[in-house]
Amino acid sequence: MPFPLLARPCAEAEETAPKVAAINWSMYLVRERLVAALSSFFGALALLLAAIGLYGVLFYVPNIRLHAPAPRTVTPCIMSGVRSPMSRRRFLSRGFSLIELLIVIAIILIIAAIAMPKLTKARMFAYEMAGIRTLHTINTAQTQYYSTYGRYAINLLELGPPPGGAGAPATASASDLITGDLALGTKSGYNFAMVGSPQGYGVNANPTVYNTTGTRSFFTDQSTVIREHLGNEPASATDPEIK
Numbered sequence: 001m002p003f004p005l006l007a008r009p010c011a012e013a014e015e016t017a018p019k020v021a022a023i024n025w026s027m028y029l030v031r032e033r034l035v036a037a038l039s040s041f042f043g044a045l046a047l048l049l050a051a052i053g054l055y056g057v058l059f060y061v062p063n064i065r066l067h068a069p070a071p072r073t074v075t076p077c078i079m080s081g082v083r084s085p086m087s088r089r090r091f092l093s094r095g096f097s098l099i100e101l102l103i104v105i106a107i108i109l110i111i112a113a114i115a116m117p118k119l120t121k122a123r124m125f126a127y128e129m130a131g132i133r134t135l136h137t138i139n140t141a142q143t144q145y146y147s148t149y150g151r152y153a154i155n156l157l158e159l160g161p162p163p164g165g166a167g168a169p170a171t172a173s174a175s176d177l178i179t180g181d182l183a184l185g186t187k188s189g190y191n192f193a194m195v196g197s198p199q200g201y202g203v204n205a206n207p208t209v210y211n212t213t214g215t216r217s218f219f220t221d222q223s224t225v226i227r228e229h230l231g232n233e234p235a236s237a238t239d240p241e242i243k
Helices: 004-028 030-067 085-090 098-149
Strands: 190-197 198-206 216-221 224-229
Touching: 030 224, 085 098, 098 198, 098 216
Parallel strands: none
Antiparallel strands: 190 198, 198 216, 216 224
């Protein structure tokens, strides 16, 4: 028997739940987005300065050498005003000295040492933000799955596409709410594992390669709260919420 008085509030709650989750998720990622953007900017700036410096060394130093006055050579009085063609050719084709090359290499290595950690850190932040965004996608998919089938999905395959591919009907075992790569448990540098029951679920997100694709692991459940753990251990419901 339907309950008209309860149908409308439930429908409104289902419509607003994904919106509330999306707003909270955007608030969580403000710090990560800012750090990733600044790290990428300064890393690119350092590489640009290195390229400009290398260009200047390679193209301007030879020109300075070319237009520099020739060194005086001790010659007999009769030949004092004449310079040997062989000595001039040898002077112009001398090129870089070993000290100059070592200085250029040292400058490039110093700039690379400053830029590469920032680029690596920015890439890890990008992977971590993608992992948080994927957890938000799973939470939204579980909300839609629950409203359709009256329970939560017990694994990611139940949220994934049907085996028949595009055009195949969605079922409880393959509801077509997430992409195929996520249904297999790997996406954007993170491995995802979900264990669900009719009353709830829990999702873990761990870096594929710790300290390369991420330094944090994440956890979420039917409360849609995303939690983080600093380290290579899996996050849990007892870890702090992302602020």
